[in-house]
Amino acid sequence: MSTSLAAKNEISSAVAGETRAGKYLTFQLGQEEFGVRVLKVREIMGVQEITRVPQTPPHVKGVINLRGKVVPVIDLRLKFALPAADYTQRTCIIVTQIMGESGLILMGAIVDGVCEVVNLAAADIEDTPDFGEETAGQYLLGMAKVKGKVKILLDIDKVLCTQDLDQLNAIVK
Numbered sequence: 001m002s003t004s005l006a007a008k009n010e011i012s013s014a015v016a017g018e019t020r021a022g023k024y025l026t027f028q029l030g031q032e033e034f035g036v037r038v039l040k041v042r043e044i045m046g047v048q049e050i051t052r053v054p055q056t057p058p059h060v061k062g063v064i065n066l067r068g069k070v071v072p073v074i075d076l077r078l079k080f081a082l083p084a085a086d087y088t089q090r091t092c093i094i095v096t097q098i099m100g101e102s103g104l105i106l107m108g109a110i111v112d113g114v115c116e117v118v119n120l121a122a123a124d125i126e127d128t129p130d131f132g133e134e135t136a137g138q139y140l141l142g143m144a145k146v147k148g149k150v151k152i153l154l155d156i157d158k159v160l161c162t163q164d165l166d167q168l169n170a171i172v173k
Contacts (some may be wrong), residue, residue, distance in 0.1 A: 043095040052101040073108035
């Protein structure tokens, strides 16, 4: 029996949806809400003193000392080419664990504020629309529909890419 191309695409979309289902920590950048898998989050903390590292891109804010570990910190607003904003009481650093070339690495992401943890079923998540090549689409896991709003689900391993890490590691080591 041969399966039609449309049916195959529907099946692969359903499988992708199942792998994306689960708990997500949602946060704000400007007016938009984003989500990352809870399993990737290690800690949420207020903004603290960040040691600047010379000759890094503007979105790489520097490093923090987290219980004796040096953790690189990225400002997600700047990474996504959003206008810079002053840090407020709600601004925080989400410390995530990402897969780097040498294994698991802790990395901080500055966000405007944390919203909530949501449990998403496969039916709540749609594929990312095709925005063309060389866009932020490469960072996205999908779009979640929650309470009539759309939340953008991020593949945090790709957002906090090893290119940023390589620049920091060359300077920090």
